[in-house]
Amino acid sequence: MRNQAILTVLWLLLLTSPARAEAPGEGMEAVWSIITALPGDTVQSLAARFHMEEDALLEANPQVRVVPRPGERLRVFSAIREEERFRMTVRTVPGLRLADLAQRYNLSEDALMRLNGYRTAPRFRGGERVTVYVPRSLWPGNYLDGGIQLQEGTGLLVRRPNNAWGRPVVVRSLEQVGMLMALTHPGTKLVVGDLSRQRGGRFSPHSSHKEGLDVDIGLYRPGVDYDEQYKNLRAEELDLERTWFLVKALIDTGRVHKILLDWNLQAVLYDEAVRTGATDADLARWFQYPNKRWDETGVIRHWRGHRHHIHVRFKEREGEALL
Template sequence: MIEARAPDPRPTSELMRLAKEDPRSLGSASIGSPTRGGLWGGVEMKDSEGIVRAGAYGWGTESVILSIERAVREVRRCHPDSPKLYVGDIARERGGWLRPHRSHQSGLDADIGYFYKTGSVWYQRATAENLDLPRTWTLIRALIEGGNVEMIFMDISIQRLLQKYFETLPEAERPQADLFESPLRKDALIRHTWGHASHFHVRFTDPAAVKLGQRIGRELQRIPKPRPPKPAPRRIKPRAR
């Protein structure tokens, strides 16, 4: 379970002062909506022992990045010989429109690859022949258990493969039957969307980041992006004479 950050109770004037003087102390702000929004104080997803960045834009709220990293660690704990996982687009550093996506604007959406039997692959259509179901389910389960997943968009063909895989699990390890979308349940956690047979799309929740965006989002977007610190000058050793 990801520990949720509580909304900041300080007055708006104090938040704005900190945004200019000590922005890291505020954490992330998710501004607007996933389809018309922005991001402030985001964290960039980095390549790591278990993750390979596939997207050009890997910025999200701190909670989103931590959630993905935690889920991948869980896969590697349960399956020690797992290949690296590709993670696609999340958001731009300051959010906003990100071609070709409709969403991915406020730091709460992430495109995540599947695990394949053939090793690390990005944007390959998953099938019964190549999809690594145990690792893929462990990944999805770990994301859901983080407690901050609002919905997952996944092609119906992949949902059916997972449902068939669940039949092989001990009854105590099977998820609830209403996890997937059905004609009688359109608001299920995992929903069908075309174009998601090569990866799945996770929409996260981050109440503290959303609340901060609601309070001072417009003001935050007017603050210029801070310049990176200048590198320290190189000290050149004098030549021996």
């Protein structure tokens, strides 16, 4: 428990959602959310659409120039709800009109024209490829859009920068946990393996890591700050204090869906969690162990081959505007 106080203070400092501001007096409550700029959008048009002051929009989005790039993500505080959008290509069928596509994906015809370089509305014969931005609820997933690249930084060693692209929830959480680890365990780093490729998609030898929500992180051995290469560890070779600190810090972000780790290694981490004061309810919530290897309980689950790293699957929390 000795790190509990510093941990609490750190989370307060590190939580990145902007502070709440005045709601623009709509029926619905204003919330922070992430939206996607479409072709033709400007800071002025977006400010008008979301009932924000232009200055407030720019302040919340210091990365944005006067004209946001199509596909660029912006943070807005508004009672107007709009989903984040994902760029993809669709194939037309004979007789389809541009207006149909616009309606299907809730896009303006103007945005579709600009996106595809049409001067006049085309007559589709079927089979043409058209670029659209689909709202999240219509998005099939399986590739990465709106991703950012994890940079090497405080408490972070990135093994393959080209494969370190992820959704902001992953990248920002790793930055925070890296900083926390560096502050509490000087010299220790998170050894970050693959996230996803820049545009995501199939990524051998992984079966997941497709849409920027997964990451592999190395385990610790006693007396070694960190291993740049992953090494298979037996339960008695694990640095329990640091490994459990890492896993607990990840869970404490509230953004972790699942952590995959060999069942035998879970057993010793379980004991470490008990030693540091976990309650029965905590243990049941966090661990699959002592249930069977394939029981679907707990955040931490068994998976073959996870004896030298943990695989962390993140989830995107509703109402958290991370960029």
